[in-house]
Amino acid sequence: MKVCIDTSALALSGAGVRRVLAETAQAMSAEATDDGIDVSFFPFSPRSYSGGGHRSGMGPVREIVRPGIEKSLDAWTRLRYPGVDRLLGGADLYQISEFLPYPVRHVRQIAVVHDLVAVRHPEWCAPSSISWQRRRIEYIAEHALHVICPSEPVKESWLAFSGWREQRATVVPWGVDGSFRERGVGEIEHVRDRLRIRKPYVLHVGTIEPRKNLAFVLHAFERATKHFSREMDLVFAGPKGWRTGQLEQALQFTNIRDRVRLLGAVAEEYLPALMSGASCVVLASREEGFGLPALEALACGTPVVTTQAMALPQALRPFCVRIGGVDEEELADIMVEIVDDEDAAQQARTEAAPLARARTWSHVAADMRKVYLQFR
Known part of the structure; x- marks a missing residue:
């Protein structure tokens, strides 16, 4: 049986979907199986692309489709x-x-x-992306035989949107790359030095955009600074998305501007040490299809604070401190408590980390191949 995977999303630099695709494609390429499935890739790109294809083991993606072609592609898809x-x-x-x-x-x-954020909450999406995201979802509902979702909440949202029977959707949780593990003091200090992080820090990893609720994190951290037992910085690691002005405006009216670091996009090889060195990782997204940074932080042995929107595997949820809503005081209290809680740090290292690391991208690839086998 021949299965062809479209790898166009490898061109979406910095996007979570690109990372998932790169990891699964790499695992598909690396695994020798006897299930009779021959996997190939259809690598053309919606814009100029370089770099990530090498990481996925497939070489650079050929640029067949030119920038600004979205309208033509949309018409092509409709016809x-x-x-x-x-x-x-x-x-x-x-x-x-x-x-x-x-x-x-x-x-x-x-x-x-x-995820179905473009359908459920278009106000959280960049206007330029809403049309093609909706078009893709509508196309899938009309033409696909089956969907793979990273979590039960996404599956439930999909079934409600599409009207499909439950048997046509399968949950395959994402995994963790082997590089995400607790790093030594020397490597952590090296990365902190390269990124000019001088103080202990609370970390957020993700694109700077409204859906990530970053102004809320900033305001809660400002409250917490009055109660930390030591000076802490707040570090945002992630590329600029859209409407970044919300966070920038919030920074203008805060008294802790000198304690906030905006790193921008961070090289992937730095992320494990950056996560390992954090006192905790805070992810307060309004909605997530999965929450890969939370899984990766747990794999590094770092305590994680999330919202209910983070759709992590059931076995790992007890190891995250989950806040109920957008109460700044609640989040501030949790940050203060967890930063000084050595028991929480020890539990993250000894219990959560092995569980998080157990789910590799090879497991993800194997589960996806099981879905393919349904159509043999």
Whole structure:
């Protein structure tokens, strides 16, 4: 059985979907199996791309589609002609792109649905992305035979949106790369020095955008600074998304501007040490399809504070301190408590970390192949 996976989303630099695709593609390429499934990749890009393809073990992605082509792709998707079937290497099953889906006329199709934020809460999405995200979701509902979701909440949202039977959706939780493990003091100090982090710190990892609720984190941290037993900095690690002005405006009216660090996009090789060195990782997103940074922080042995929106695997939820809403005082109290709680840090290192690291991308790839086998 031949399965072709569209790798267009490798061009979405910094996006979580790109990381998931890169990791699963790498695992698919590396694993030798006897299940009779031959996996190939359809690597054309919606814009210029370099770098990530090497990490996924597939080499650079060819740039066939030019920048600014989204409208043409949308029209192409609606017309479904001409189809790209002949470019899929005789595939029996095609996994639809995380970007705009390219029209396939005869090959059976499945898809990965990371979340439905564009449908449920378009106000949290960049206006430029809402149209194509909705178009993709509508295309999947009409043409795909099955979807893979990273969590039960996403599956439930998908079934409610699509009206599909439950049997047509499978939950495959994401995994952790082996590099995410507790790092030694020397490596942590090296990374802190490179990033110019001088004080102990609370860390947030993720794109700077409204959905991440970063002004809320900032205001809660400002409250907490009055009660920490030592001086702490707040570090934001992640690329700029859209409407970054919300956080920038909040920073203008805070009294702790000198204790907040905006690192921007951080090299992936620095993330394990950056997470290992944090007193805690705080992720207060309004909605997440999974919450990969939380899983990675736990794998590094670092305590994690999240909202109920973080859809982590059930076994790991007891190891996260979960806040109920957007109460700044509640989050501030939790940060103060967890920063000085050596028992919480010890539990994260000895109990949560082994559990988080047990779910590798090889396991994810194996579970996805089981889904493919349903269409043999």
